[in-house]
Amino acid sequence: MGMPLELNTMIVTKGREERIEENLFVLRKEGYRLYPLGIPLEVKKTIEGDTSGTAVIKKVEWADEATVLTYQLLSLNTTN
Amino acid sequence: MGMPLELNTMIVTKGREERIEENLFVLRKEGYRLYPLGIPLEVKKTIEGDTSGTAVIKKVEWADEATVLTYQLLSLNTTN
Amino acid sequence: MGMPLELNTMIVTKGREERIEENLFVLRKEGYRLYPLGIPLEVKKTIEGDTSGTAVIKKVEWADEATVLTYQLLSLNTTN
Amino acid sequence: MGMPLELNTMIVTKGREERIEENLFVLRKEGYRLYPLGIPLEVKKTIEGDTSGTAVIKKVEWADEATVLTYQLLSLNTTN
Numbered sequence: 451m452g453m454p455l456e457l458n459t460m461i462v463t464k465g466r467e468e469r470i471e472e473n474l475f476v477l478r479k480e481g482y483r484l485y486p487l488g489i490p491l492e493v494k495k496t497i498e499g500d501t502s503g504t505a506v507i508k509k510v511e512w513a514d515e516a517t518v519l520t521y522q523l524l525s526l527n528t529t530n
Numbered sequence: 531m532g533m534p535l536e537l538n539t540m541i542v543t544k545g546r547e548e549r550i551e552e553n554l555f556v557l558r559k560e561g562y563r564l565y566p567l568g569i570p571l572e573v574k575k576t577i578e579g580d581t582s583g584t585a586v587i588k589k590v591e592w593a594d595e596a597t598v599l600t601y602q603l604l605s606l607n608t609t610n
Numbered sequence: 611m612g613m614p615l616e617l618n619t620m621i622v623t624k625g626r627e628e629r630i631e632e633n634l635f636v637l638r639k640e641g642y643r644l645y646p647l648g649i650p651l652e653v654k655k656t657i658e659g660d661t662s663g664t665a666v667i668k669k670v671e672w673a674d675e676a677t678v679l680t681y682q683l684l685s686l687n688t689t690n
Numbered sequence: 691m692g693m694p695l696e697l698n699t700m701i702v703t704k705g706r707e708e709r710i711e712e713n714l715f716v717l718r719k720e721g722y723r724l725y726p727l728g729i730p731l732e733v734k735k736t737i738e739g740d741t742s743g744t745a746v747i748k749k750v751e752w753a754d755e756a757t758v759l760t761y762q763l764l765s766l767n768t769t770n
Contacts, residue, residue, distance in 0.1 A: 669753035
């Protein structure tokens with residue numbers, strides 16, 4: 451028995467985030483995932499990709515074998 | 531830095547739970563607390579008290595330095 | 611990415627524990643498992659089986675995709 | 691009740707690490723701290739300071755209200 455979870459130290463969006471406000475995004479991930487709240491984390495589109503920005507997680511919801519994150523984007527890496 | 535959290539193995543209500551449906555309750559606790567979902571846990575009114583029943587947590591929400599649990603009561607200990 | 615771990619609320623020995631002292635046992639489990647230290651937990655031989663006793667975990671070691679627990683048996687359920 | 695722990699996403703040494711081999715270090719931190727193993731993490735001397743390198747945690751031990759990390763330094767930031 452026991453509850454499987456995954457410890458995460460960055461946000462990997464796979465482009466599935468939804469903007470709900472100016473800098474606020476919601477992202478649903480499969481499984482129960484443990485992320486630190488209130489700590490600046492790297493945001494990436496893919497695990498292998500470059501960091502696309504920095505965000506702070508404001509809310510984590512666990513239900514139905516999924517994790518829903520609400521995060522605030524603090525900065526965006528722009529490459530020209 | 532780091533995010534403080536507390537690993538919990540039972541639900542201690544302190545009588546603050548709110549019934550939202552037949553056997554479904556919501557309980558708000560201070561701080562970020564890690565509970566297993568989907569696993570039967572003891573429910574107690576106080577830490578020192580007797581077990582008042584068994585429940586399964588269906589949802590955990592972390593935000594604003596608090597944890598909100600939604601749990602389903604499976605059985606109730608009755609004492610006559 | 612992320613680190614898979616399993617949240618556990620009881621000790622399931624599958625009879626693989628090794629006694630290292632009077633009431634002190636060591637148990638190796640596959641994978642990284644999160645157990646509460648310093649809190650009385652049920653000890654079972656199998657998940658489905660009856661509780662065989664109560665123990666407190668004194669030490670948890672994570673390395674090489676395995677978890678090594680050192681626990682102190684507090685009480686033993688005896689059935690006559 | 692419950693077990694207090696702290697979720698950490700980087701290694702802050704405060705200069706207290708001990709080298710045990712070429713690139714292998716041991717660091718003792720107060721309290722129970724949850725770190726991801728096998729994932730490259732930033733190493734800093736102080737929380738506010740610059741990143742001094744990157745490391746992977748190979749072992750975590752929890753006992754006596756303390757956490758002992760064994761980590762392998764992967765790269766060192768040098769500034770001349």
